Amino acid sequence: EAQVTQNPRYLITVTGxxxxxxxxQNMNHEYMSWYRQxxxxxxxxxxxxxxxxxxxxxxxxxxxxVSRKEKRNFPLILESPSPNQTSLYFCASSLRxxxxxxxxxxxxTRLTVV
Amino acid sequence: xxxxxxxxxxxxxxGAIVQINCTYQTSxxxxxxxxxxxxxxxxxxxxxxxxDGLEEKGxxxxxxxxxxxxxxxxxxxxxxxDSASYLCAVCDSGYALNFGKGTSLLVTP
Numbered sequence: 285e286a287q288v289t290q291n292p293r294y295l296i297t298v299t300g301x302x303x304x305x306x307x308x309q310n311m312n313h314e315y316m317s318w319y320r321q322x323x324x325x326x327x328x329x330x331x332x333x334x335x336x337x338x339x340x341x342x343x344x345x346x347x348x349x350v351s352r353k354e355k356r357n358f359p360l361i362l363e364s365p366s367p368n369q370t371s372l373y374f375c376a377s378s379l380r381x382x383x384x385x386x387x388x389x390x391x392x393t394r395l396t397v398v
Numbered sequence: 399x400x401x402x403x404x405x406x407x408x409x410x411x412x413g414a415i416v417q418i419n420c421t422y423q424t425s426x427x428x429x430x431x432x433x434x435x436x437x438x439x440x441x442x443x444x445x446x447x448x449x450d451g452l453e454e455k456g457x458x459x460x461x462x463x464x465x466x467x468x469x470x471x472x473x474x475x476x477x478x479x480d481s482a483s484y485l486c487a488v489c490d491s492g493y494a495l496n497f498g499k500g501t502s503l504l505v506t507p
Contacts, residue, residue: 328497
């Protein structure tokens with residue numbers, strides 16, 4: 285089944301403890317992206333990647349890192365999480381960057397930082 | 399910057415028709431998407447418009463007017479399961495996908 289898989293689905297962590305949220309897609313998509321979703325603010329892009337080893341900042345990149353060493357994987361790294369990073373996170377992928385390819389979203393990761 | 403506006407909330411009755419509007423001002427335009435999102439779940443693709451006019455897909459239709467920076471999503475024969483958030487997203491000149499804040503639709507019996 286074609287899908288985007290995120291792990292974990294739920295995570296509670298403490299301030300400052302490094303964490304990684306994994307994202308993997310099995311559709312051979314070139315484009316991958318991370319979003320966070322907060323009440324009243326909608327989906328905001330954190331980072332995106334147009335292909336292997338090509339990443340760029342979105343609208344809210346502060347406090348996050350990403351890497352794209354392989355086409356299928358696009359992990360989101362929080363080096364020192366803070367409470368304002370408590371949010372619902374979505375990974376998405378698309379065949380290519382641009383055009384009408386649309387996005388396929390992962391199931392989401394609900395992160396709480398205390 | 400990007401500006402995408404949609405109503406925050408709407409309520410409609412089961413079996414009725416509802417229209418969700420979206421207006422946008424973006425740096426360039428390369429298409430407009432509508433997504434459906436149930437609470438706590440991932441957004442799922444509904445429709446894509448890049449040319450002016452109406453695209454129909456079953457009970458859902460989407461309309462675009464590029465000159466007016468305007469789109470709407472039309473849902474017919476509403477069902478209870480249509481209660482969800484509907485997200486308007488515009489692909490700009492840099493091909494980034496910019497999302498509106500979403501419209502929460504409540505379908506009542």
